[in-house]
Amino acid sequence: MSLSTNINRVPIAHDRERARDAVSALGLKTGALADLIAGAAGSSFYLSDLLRRDGDWLLEVVDLETEKVRRTFLDETTSLSDGDLAPGLRQLKRRVALYAGLADLGGVWALEDVTGLLTDFASAATDRALKAAVANEIRRKKLPGQTDDDIEVAGGLSVLAMGKMGAGELNYSSDIDLICLYDETRFDSDEYGEARASFVRSVRKMTASLSERTADGYVFRTDLRLRPDASVTPVAISMEAAERYYEAFGRTWERAAFIKASAAAGDLEAGKAFLETLRPFVWRRHLDFAAIQDAHDMRLRIRDHKGLHKAASHLSHDLKLGQGGIREIEFFTQTRQLIAGGRDPDLRVRGTVEGLSVLAAKGWVSSDEASQLAKDYRALREAEHRVQMIADQQTHVLPNTEEEFTRLAYLAGQDPQDYARALEEMFQRVHQLTEGFFAPGSPVHAAPRRAQVSDLNAEIIERWKGYPALRSARAVEIFKRMEPILLDRLAAAARPSEALLNFDGFLAGLPSGVQLFSLFEANPQLLDLVVDIVDTAPGLGQHLARNAPVFDAVIGGGFFSDWPGADGLTKALTQELAGLKDYEARLDRARVWAREWHFRVGVHHLRGIIDANTAGQQYADLATSAVRALWPFVVETFAAKHGPPPGRGAVVIAMGSLGAERLNAASDLDLIVVYDAQGVDTSQGRRPLATRAYYARLTQALVTAISAPTAEGRLYEVDMRLRPSGRQGPVATGFSAFRTYQETEAWTWEHLALTRARVIAGDEALGEEIAGFRKELLAKTRDRKGVFSDVADMRARLAAAKPGGAEFDIKSGPGRLQDIELFAQTGALLRGDGARCLSDQLDAAIEDFELSANEGSTIKAAADLFWTVQSAARLISKDPLTKETTGASAEAFLLRDLGVDSMEELSAEIAKTAEYVAGLIDKTVGPATSGG
Numbered sequence: 001m002s003l004s005t006n007i008n009r010v011p012i013a014h015d016r017e018r019a020r021d022a023v024s025a026l027g028l029k030t031g032a033l034a035d036l037i038a039g040a041a042g043s044s045f046y047l048s049d050l051l052r053r054d055g056d057w058l059l060e061v062v063d064l065e066t067e068k069v070r071r072t073f074l075d076e077t078t079s080l081s082d083g084d085l086a087p088g089l090r091q092l093k094r095r096v097a098l099y100a101g102l103a104d105l106g107g108v109w110a111l112e113d114v115t116g117l118l119t120d121f122a123s124a125a126t127d128r129a130l131k132a133a134v135a136n137e138i139r140r141k142k143l144p145g146q147t148d149d150d151i152e153v154a155g156g157l158s159v160l161a162m163g164k165m166g167a168g169e170l171n172y173s174s175d176i177d178l179i180c181l182y183d184e185t186r187f188d189s190d191e192y193g194e195a196r197a198s199f200v201r202s203v204r205k206m207t208a209s210l211s212e213r214t215a216d217g218y219v220f221r222t223d224l225r226l227r228p229d230a231s232v233t234p235v236a237i238s239m240e241a242a243e244r245y246y247e248a249f250g251r252t253w254e255r256a257a258f259i260k261a262s263a264a265a266g267d268l269e270a271g272k273a274f275l276e277t278l279r280p281f282v283w284r285r286h287l288d289f290a291a292i293q294d295a296h297d298m299r300l301r302i303r304d305h306k307g308l309h310k311a312a313s314h315l316s317h318d319l320k321l322g323q324g325g326i327r328e329i330e331f332f333t334q335t336r337q338l339i340a341g342g343r344d345p346d347l348r349v350r351g352t353v354e355g356l357s358v359l360a361a362k363g364w365v366s367s368d369e370a371s372q373l374a375k376d377y378r379a380l381r382e383a384e385h386r387v388q389m390i391a392d393q394q395t396h397v398l399p400n401t402e403e404e405f406t407r408l409a410y411l412a413g414q415d416p417q418d419y420a421r422a423l424e425e426m427f428q429r430v431h432q433l434t435e436g437f438f439a440p441g442s443p444v445h446a447a448p449r450r451a452q453v454s455d456l457n458a459e460i461i462e463r464w465k466g467y468p469a470l471r472s473a474r475a476v477e478i479f480k481r482m483e484p485i486l487l488d489r490l491a492a493a494a495r496p497s498e499a500l501l502n503f504d505g506f507l508a509g510l511p512s513g514v515q516l517f518s519l520f521e522a523n524p525q526l527l528d529l530v531v532d533i534v535d536t537a538p539g540l541g542q543h544l545a546r547n548a549p550v551f552d553a554v555i556g557g558g559f560f561s562d563w564p565g566a567d568g569l570t571k572a573l574t575q576e577l578a579g580l581k582d583y584e585a586r587l588d589r590a591r592v593w594a595r596e597w598h599f600r601v602g603v604h605h606l607r608g609i610i611d612a613n614t615a616g617q618q619y620a621d622l623a624t625s626a627v628r629a630l631w632p633f634v635v636e637t638f639a640a641k642h643g644p645p646p647g648r649g650a651v652v653i654a655m656g657s658l659g660a661e662r663l664n665a666a667s668d669l670d671l672i673v674v675y676d677a678q679g680v681d682t683s684q685g686r687r688p689l690a691t692r693a694y695y696a697r698l699t700q701a702l703v704t705a706i707s708a709p710t711a712e713g714r715l716y717e718v719d720m721r722l723r724p725s726g727r728q729g730p731v732a733t734g735f736s737a738f739r740t741y742q743e744t745e746a747w748t749w750e751h752l753a754l755t756r757a758r759v760i761a762g763d764e765a766l767g768e769e770i771a772g773f774r775k776e777l778l779a780k781t782r783d784r785k786g787v788f789s790d791v792a793d794m795r796a797r798l799a800a801a802k803p804g805g806a807e808f809d810i811k812s813g814p815g816r817l818q819d820i821e822l823f824a825q826t827g828a829l830l831r832g833d834g835a836r837c838l839s840d841q842l843d844a845a846i847e848d849f850e851l852s853a854n855e856g857s858t859i860k861a862a863a864d865l866f867w868t869v870q871s872a873a874r875l876i877s878k879d880p881l882t883k884e885t886t887g888a889s890a891e892a893f894l895l896r897d898l899g900v901d902s903m904e905e906l907s908a909e910i911a912k913t914a915e916y917v918a919g920l921i922d923k924t925v926g927p928a929t930s931g932g
Contacts, residue, residue, distance in 0.1 A: 066113045069099050070120055077124040082132045086209055089125050090216035096121045097172055101389060104382075105411070111378050112353075114385070118170040123161065125210060125219055126178065127265035130154050133205035134266075143198040144191040156183035157199050157236065158271035161264035162226050162257055167350040169381075173388040173395075175221040176210075179261075183270045184238040192238070199236035207235075221394065226257060239274045246281045256334045258282045259341075260350045283342040312427030313398075314405060314420035319384045320396035324427030324434075326384065329356075329377045332434040336364050352377055369433060376426050383423065386411045398423070456487060456496060460504050469513030478517040485524060489531045495888040499535040502887070506534045509545030516548045526551060533606065536889040539877035540602055540665075547713075549592070550599040559600055560609070563618055569597065569625035577629060583637045586630075587705055591712035594626050602665055602875055611897060612871035613864070616662035623658055623669055624760050626715060627706065631761040634705050638698050643685020647678035650695055650732065651762030651770060652702065655722040659756035660836050662867075664874040668717035669706070672724075672757075673699040676735040676766050695732035703731075722753050735770065742777055748790035752825040754778065756836050779832040788926050791826050795819065795921075795928035807907050808873065808881040810866040814928070815918030817866040820859065823921050838863060849924045859920060862913045868897060869910070 073096055080088040100117050103109035109117075134154045137143045146155040162177040164170050180203045187195045203224070211222045224235050228245035246254065258278055263271025312324050320326045333355040341347040344362060349355050353374045360370035384396055386408055399405045402416075409416040470476050486503075493499035510516065520527050530551075534541030544550065564572065573593055577586045601622065605615040631652055635645060656670035657663050677691040689697065699720075707718045723729050724741045733741070742754065757774055759767035795814075804813025811817045821838060827845020828835050835841050842863060846856035873881040876890050886894070891903055900906045922928075 066103075066109060066117070069103075070117050073099075073117070073121055074124045077121065077128055080128060082135070085129065085132055086212075086214060087216045089129065089209065089219045090214065093121070093125070093219045094217065101172070104385065105413075107413075111381055112168075112351075115164070115169045115171070115381070118172065118174070119161075119165055119168045122165055122170055122176050122220055123264040126159055126161075126176065126206065129206040129209035129219075130157065130159060130202065130265050132209070133202040134199075136205070137198045137202055142194070142201070144187060144194050146186075153268075153270070154202075154266035155199075156186040156267050156270060157181070157202060158183070158239075158263060158267040158274065159265035160261050160271055160275070162261050164260070165264065166260040166262045167352065168262075169351065171381075171388055172385055175223045175394060177223045177226050178264075179227045179242075180224065180236045180266075181239045181242055181271070181274060182236055183267060184240050196234065196236065196238070200234045203235045239270070239277075242274070243277055246278060250281050252338070255282045255338060256331075259334050259337055259348070259355075262350060282338075283345075283348060284338075312424055312431070314423045315398060315402070316400040317398050317423075317427065318396050319380055319387065319398060322427070324429070324431035326377065326380045326396075328430055328434045329373050329380075332373070332437055333359065335437075340364060373430065373433060376430050379422075379426060380430075383408075383412065456491060456500050460500055461487075464504070464507055467508055467510070469507060469510035469516070472512075472514060475513040475517060478521055479513065482517060482521050482524075482527070486520075486527055486531075489527050493531065493535050493889065498887045499531060499889070502534040502538045502541060503531060505538060506530070506541040506545045509542055510548060511546075516551070519551055529603070532889070533603070535887060536606055536893050537602075537876045538887070539879070540606075540875060544599075547595055547599075550596050559603075563621070566621040566624045566628075569621060570628045573625055573629035574632075577633055583633065584710065586633055587708075587710050587715075588712040590626060590630055590705075591710065591715050594622060594715055595713075597622050598665070605871070605875060606893060608896060612868040613662075615871055615875075616664065616867065619663035619665065619667065620658055620661040623663060623667075623716060624654065624661075627652055627654075627669070627671070627702075628761045630705050630715075631702065634702050635698065638701050639685065641685060642687050642689050642694060642697075643683035645675070645698070646680035646683050646691045646694060648676040648766050649763040650675035650698065651759050651767045653770070654758045654760045655753055656719075656756060658760075659758040660838060661758070662838065664871045666874040666878050668719050670719050670722050671703075672720060672722060673702070673732040674735050674738050674766075674770060675732055676763075692730065692732075692734075695734075696730055699732040722750075724750070735766065738770075739773060742773075748787055748829075749794055751778070752791075752794075752822070752829055755825045755828045755834075755841065758836055775834050778829060778834055781832075782830055784830060787826065787830060791822065792926045792929045794822065798822075799928050806880060806882075808869065808910065810869045810873075810910060810914075813914065815862075815914035815916065815921065817863070817870060819921060820863050820866065820917060823859075823925065824863075826925055838867075851920075851924070855920055859917055862917045865898065865909070865913060869894065869906075 073092060077089070077092055080092075096117060100109070100114045104111075104114045131151055131154050134143065134157060135148075135151045138146050138148065138151060138155060143150075143155050150156070158181050160166070160179040160181065162179060164174055165176045165178075170176070180199070182195065182199045184192060184195075207222045207224065210219045212218060224230070227233060227235070227237065228242050229249075233241075258275070259282065261275060263269075263275065312322060318325060330352050333352050336359050337347050337349075337355055340362070347355070347358055347362065347364075349358055356365070356370040356374045356377075359365045360367045365373075383398075387395055387398065389411065390408065399408055405420065406416045409419040412419060414422075464470060464479075465476075470479060490496055490499045490503060520530075530541075530544070533544060573590065576589055576593060580586050580589060598619070601610075601615055601618045604610045604618075605612065610618070635649070639645065650673050653659070653672045653674060654670065655672060657667055658669050658671075673695065675695045677695075680691055682688045682690050683694045703718045703720070706715045708714070720731055721727055723731065724733050724738060724746070742750070746754075754774060755778060759771055798812070798818065799814065802812040802818075804811070804816060809816070813819070820842075824838055824841035824845050827833075827848045828841040831844040831848040833841070833844040835844055839860070842856075842860055845851075846859070851859070869881075872894050876886070876893070886903065895901065895903070895906060898906060898909075900909055
């Protein structure tokens with residue numbers, strides 16, 4: 001709001017009526033200010049000291065439009081001469097407080113405008129004082145290697161604003177919390193000592209310029225104690241030393257403090273760069289629920305130290321540290337930011353109100369909670385401002401008498417009784433909204449089945465104490481709180497002893513426990529999930545023990561949202577990888593990302609949210625997107641050394657199950673690479689390669705990117721045996737050679753494999769051309785007798801290599817899944833059909849072989865049966881499925897969608913179906929016989 005007036009200097013004197021007229025002329029909205037100004041003569045009221053000019057009351061207003069006021073004060077601060085610095089800054093501070101106070105009390109500015117102006121002035125004053133001090137050191141030649149040209153960046157000295165100043169939320173009477181760091185890279189090693197001493201003098205001089213009381217008052221009280229190990233370190237330390245400290249000794253409260261940190265003075269770019277280096281320290285990669293306990297302990301220590309456990313009242317209550325006070329909201333907001341900010345950069349905001357807004361938008365708090373806490377935060381800060389206006393003291397405590405409180409209420413433009421009631425209700429509301437987060441009551445759960453719990457094997461439970469996850473006192477403390485709930489969950493399992501043993505395997509595999517146990521304590525519903533997983537699928541449970549951070553995906557939002565499809569997944573992963581500069585970091589991130597999505601598919605399948613066919617499609621979408629997103633970065637990295645790909649480049653072709661878009665939880669990837677060099681013989685780069693070698697090594701780079709173990713494990717195993725000439729052929733094939741081979745040399749089995757080929761990455765035009773060639777090749781008329789003979793021979797070879805026959809081995813053996821897939825591919829090849837997925841290929845085979853409706857429906861039902869069992873079995877365990885090793889929950893999962901009541905019935909159904917299908921295939925394409 002722009003507020004101009006023709007009253008430039010208005011004498012108010014001690015005339016209440018004239019005071020009212022003057023304030024009214026300014027358009028201020030409350031009469032309380034006029035009453036206070038007129039009645040404050042001879043008192044210690046803060047604004048009266050600022051308004052006094054030559055014994056008269058003066059109200060000097062130029063303009064209260066926020067940005068104009070801000071710009072004016074910042075320009076005046078910057079232009080102060082070194083000689084006028086101390087008195088000039090103090091006079092400016094008084095004027096800033098006057099303008100902010102008038103606009104605040106009059107309702108002209110919002111809270112953020114007031115705190116923003118105070119913060120901007122604090123930054124400008126700090127910067128001006130710092131540069132004056134550094135300039136003096138440079139001119140005295142005490143700062144090695146630095147000249148007048150370096151004064152603008154304070155010789156490499158950067159001041160970080162912490163707390164309210166860092167967040168742009170300063171009070172009228174706030175201290176300013178600063179950390180002063182210098183860029184040691186600007187100096188030779190033998191100059192470090194001299195440079196440090198010079199910077200220490202500069203910081204002390206800066207601090208004196210700001211905080212010493214003179215006849216003109218002071219500017220800001222300055223606190224340097226938030227620096228690393230403040231009791232033993234100088235007031236200015238190197239950025240390298242600070243970084244080492246935080247990496248080795250940084251605590252949760254320091255992480256929380258850096259949420260609000262900003263570069264405020266001196267070398268701003270160096271300060272920003274340092275904050276970026278601290279990003280991994282502040283923002284943990286995984287959800288950090290352990291921060292809740294740390295923050296809660298900190299709150300209790302503060303209350304114990306200050307004696308602030310008393311009930312809230314409108315008298316003598318600490319607005320900042322007391323129950324339901326400002327710090328409660330700040331801790332609530334910052335702790336939730338710490339929990340999830342490592343995964344979601346949008347949460348990395350400095351302001352408290354802004355933080356609440358983003359947390360609500362991301363679903364970490366309800367919109368009603370965020371709105372109420374933001375409203376209460378503003379009201380508490382405004383009350384804090386009124387308290388500090390009264391005597392310019394750094395206090396947050398409400399008056400201790402009703403008379404003094406009445407004065408405060410009038411300053412706030414409130415009826416005293418209404419204001420007292422509103423404050424007390426607010427304290428209670430804030431305490432209730434925040435306390436449940438830091439110190440929740442016992443989670444709601446079913447009453448423990450004590451008889452069953454007592455039946456659990458005490459020896460197994462006792463040995464948990466020796467596991468790595470429980471080696472720290474803190475982990476033991478958290479685990480003890482959640483252990484009764486955990487045992488209740490295990491006792492409720494279909495076979496409690498079996499569930500306990502499976503959970504024991506999970507717990508034994510955990511390398512550490514604090515983070516995961518904190519996650520369970522804050523989200524008790526996850527205990528149900530983990531017990532369900534380890535009880536149903538011990539193999540997945542073991543995977544979880546090694547990769548517990550995948551639980552982040554469950555809590556992080558979107559876990560139960562709609563499936564984004566291969567295109568959506570590719571876009572998401574590409575954006576994440578593009579945000580990283582290091583190639584190894586990209587490989588690690590791809591593994592973490594894929595693992596979380598892989599976990600989601602498995603959990604959805606386990607819980608019955610999706611069926612086996614949907615799970616197969618989603619696993620394939622995930623693998624497709626991983627290869628598609630990684631390929632450009634593999635090419636980019638390889639090309640940096642050896643030059644861009646010669647010719648049109650290459651494409652990655654998915655074969656086998658990935659080409660058919662149906663994978664299970666343990667599938668590897670069948671891939672081949674085809675390139676078109678367009679006659680170019682070598683690459684053009686720092687280390688050029690012959691074209692054939694270039695694409696062979698590029699292909700190997702892709703395989704390594706996907707399958708090599710990094711710090712985050714493997715992405716997928718890769719199988720390239722389906723390339724032309726198999727193991728004997730080159731790992732990458734030129735398109736012309738690929739075409740010639742497929743047309744003149746390829747065996748029938750290679751054309752059968754081609755029925756499921758799908759281009760998933762690489763040059764789009766080349767991919768379309770290869771897809772067109774595949775379609776033309778498959779459409780050619782075939783020698784049916786020759787195809788049948790070759791297929792019979794293939795069936796015989798497969799039967800000899802993998803005879804199958806195990807009770808629940810539904811992949812290998814006559815009439816089982818592999819046999820059905822070969823039958824479907826044969827039909828698609830003879831039909832000249834370009835279909836890739838099993839269902840469509842079966843339709844082609846049924847039509848080509850003229851099967852009856854009953855035969856067609858039976859073989860398709862068999863394919864569904866076998867795939868359902870295969871998909872479930874691979875989720876349960878990578879080991880062969882047997883009736884003896886399958887637990888009760890796993891049995892229930894297997895039988896859930898199959899319409900059978902027992903494992904015996906399922907075994908009989910598998911055997912009966914396989915026998916029928918084998919006979920049908922023998923009748924159609926001929927029995928399995930060796931051609932030679």
